[in-house]
Amino acid sequence: MKNTIKVERAKKDITQAGLAEQLGVSRQTINAIEKGKFVPSTALALKMARFFECKVEDIFLLEEED
């Protein structure tokens, strides 16, 4: 699964640590999600979407192998 978190972060000009603080998770978690090593739960994905003011599917994109 691909994601556009890095782009969305850049738009909002917020660091991984800042985003982590806003969402109540660790910076390592944001880093792992950005790198595609960890797929977040629906709740966390919805929180992200709400923070970035977009839809979940704008941030997380299915790939062919998913």
Added chain:
Amino acid sequence: MKTYFPYYFKRIGILFVFVAFILSFIGNIDDCRRGFYEGWNDARKGIEYEEVQETQGDFLKPYFTKEEAKPWITGSLVLSILGFTLYLFSKEKIEDEFYQQIRSKSLIQALFVTWIFTGLVYWLGPEYDLDGFYILQLHLLFFTLVYAYNRKWKFGTE
């Protein structure tokens, strides 16, 4: 996999494992000295003091009898299991679903490693007394290593 202990229990766990290591060293000091001076193979056979005395004199006189060493070794085993458990099942500084998932994965991976390792020991070295609490201790040790690897390198930033 959710955890039940607060973050500072990790430090208590590390302290317990450290004390357990010291107790284990004290309890096994005679085997350690014998192994150092006589070589690994002879020490493994569990040669008794009388036999040692014949060849080495009083130089390798044991500090403890087996009965005297047992409380140290048992104490070490119990403390290490308690310490590893506290360390592994305590929350991270910022506990979230990422760490819960890594912990869960690591526990399963460590179980497989323990099965394989224990199987190999039974197969290749049946003279080793690896059973009961020692297998549990081994599992917790592998769990610690696999969890650290997953957290820092496989899924982490290092």
